[in-house]
Amino acid sequence: MKLQIAKTCSLGLLFFLLAPFTNGQTLVLQQKFIQKYHNRATIEGNFIVDHAHPRPNPPSQDGDLHAAGRSDAVELPMVSEVMNAAGATQQAVVNAIHANEGTGKAVPIAGAWRIWFEHPSTAPQVQGATVPPAANTNPNHCFEIHPITEYAGQAVPDSLQPINGYTPKDPDTAFGQYEKLSTTIQIAANTVTLTSKQVGYNYVKFTAQLAGKPDNLDPNDEGQTDGQVVLANIMGSEGDDVLVNNLRLIFVAGTLPAKALQSAPAGATMELLGIPRVDLNAIWTFLQQSGTGTVTRKLPYEMIVVGVFSGDSGSNDSASTKKRTTRRSDGS
Amino acid sequence: MFGLPILEVAIGLCFVYLLLALICSTINETIAGITSRRAKLLEKGINSLLGDNPGLKQKLFAHPLIASLASGSSGPSYIPSSKFALALMDVVTGPEKAPNDPAALRAATGITSEGKHNFRQTLTAVLADERDHVRTDQAKIEDWYNDAMARVSGWYKRNTLIWIWALAAIVTFSLNADTFTIFRVLWTNQGVRSAVVESAKARAQAPRPEELVPLVQYPTQDKPKEAASVNPQGNAVLTDQERTELGQLTSWKSDIEKWQKMDTGPLVGDVLLHLLGWLFTIAAVSLGAPFWFDMLNKFMNVRNSGPPTGQASNSAPPASTPANA
Secondary structure (H helix, E strand, O other): OHHHHHHHHHHHHHHHHHHHHOOOOEEEEEHHHHHHHOOOOEEEEEEEEEEEOOOOOOOOOOOOEEEEEEEOOOOOOEEEEEOOOOOHHHHHHHHHHHHHOOOOOEEEEEEEEEEEEEEOOOOOEEOOOOOOOOOOOOOOEEEEEEEEEEEOOEEOHHHOOOOOOOOOEOHHHHHHHHHHOEEEEEEOOOEEEEEEOOOOOOOEEEEEEEOOOOEEOOOOOOOOOOEEEEEEEEEOOOOOEEEEEEEEEEEEOOOHHHHHHHOOOOOEEEEEEEEEEEOHHHHHHHHHHHOOEEEEEEOOEEEEEEEEOOOOOOEEOHHHHOOOEEOOOOOO | OOOOHHHHHHHHHHHHHHHHHHHHHHHHHHHHHHOOHHHHHHHHHHHHHOOOOHHHHHHHHHOHHHHOOOEOOEOOOOOOHHHHHHHHHHHHHOOOOOOOOHHHHHHOOOOOOOOHHHHHHHHHHHHOOOOOOOOOHHHHHHHHHHHHHHHHHHHHHHHHHHHHHHHHHHHHHHHOOOHHHHHHHHHHOHHHHHHHHHHHHHHHOOOOOOOOOOOEEOOOOOOOOOOEEOOOOOOOOOOHHHHHHHHHHOOOHHHHHHHHOOOHHHHHHHHHHHHHHHHHHHHHHOOOHHHHHHHHHHHHHHHHOOOOHHHHHHOOOOOOOOOOO
């Protein structure tokens, strides 16, 4: 009990101290969370749905279904999203979300964790502080489970595919924006504070040339393979230059993109749909080597692969990519 | 010419100017952040764009699209043209009309405060631009805004230049960074020169100033889970080694000791010579860190394309003078 009071008081104090200096895009993460998830594709926990969209977004907007709520595994304001939510195979999950909406019932959920400064708050968001029920379907948040791969026992791994009727962002614009992002990282004894500018550019269609061999990510809470990670070079829309070198691509186990990766030859190029998230592995590595302090750096990010285009299981044209020129450097 | 000590002295000078410029730009950025300089200039630019209409400016900055870009108590330091155009259209047309209602936009139905006439005249002229008839009203406002922002960018550059000159003078004088003294120490003290060249080599391989430094790199392509930290020491502008070398080349101590023993005539002459040296340094530092970084790399390339450094040291002058003597 005393420990809980001390924890609440210290988080409150941290919030109070940070408030005057922040610009509303500040996220305080617990180091133990970063340690657990820095090489994980997904997160599992129980999720209380406070509000959900009555129906999925139209395909022209992105086709997602948003559900705002709270999770004991996250302890931050958050939103969970079903991809291609109008699809027949996703109907059971959509129905379950609506059935649990507003009931306060914590229901098992799994999906790709995603930290991104897309809907920042005007106040710092501190992991572990009390999270009030969401006031609407899209509260200020930096944390998402997006896309959901399982909810209420219903798995939807095949929802991770290109969105029919949606025009994805082009890689030149999207990666151009990601590459310009900076973050101030403040490392304390038990927490890491990230401050960054607001950024969007979800669902980017890009060509990735695999730069190395895929590696298994850390197992999930049930000890099962969580997915794979591979370093890739991201090509510009013209296909003749490299936008980013050695960017981490995250493939969620059991999804169509993960299957495509398994059958892709070394050095293959793949047409992918992805969404960006903060690269916690970069932050974990840095804090292990730097100790405490504050630095301002390029925002480390990686891409969650949520779709593979037109039956592309990877074509090997590494010979032609050797001629390509590099426009920008490492994504991290 | 390769390996001549003069080349290493040139590298040393570039290196010192680069370090001083880095110190100045860091101080400048800190001051700019504290004083919200960029946000203030942006506000000034938008104010001029809106025809010095305080009511309209207030409404625009209070619009959720713009207010969400603000940081803390100061206004936004950057507004994308699309957000500016949408917010302005929404404010100008008022709550009763759709933001893209052409008639309401041209009549500026949402503005009732003073200065409406002038602003409406400006807006009408912007929207009447028919060089590309398929462009929407939003695109025309975005172009108008982008043109104005190019002007704001020019203001900011000029403002920064003034600050950099002032900071260069303060830093140069504080450290007693006299170009002539630095040159003399580098020329006569081979030990200092070699150490400075080694540090310059490391600095030349670092990211170019003004480029964002990554947190980590993934050095082995087959190991995507193994990252290596980039400069885990943090945000220190100079490394410990660089600070030591700057201290060997710039210091007040030896000059004060020397001046205490001098008569008035030679003292005045020496101070005037220092003054000239400081002016050289200030002018050099005001060229900025990226300039000296590129220059350093050019000299490094020339040095690296020459014979081994062992031959270079053979042609160096005798090294007996202590640092900064």
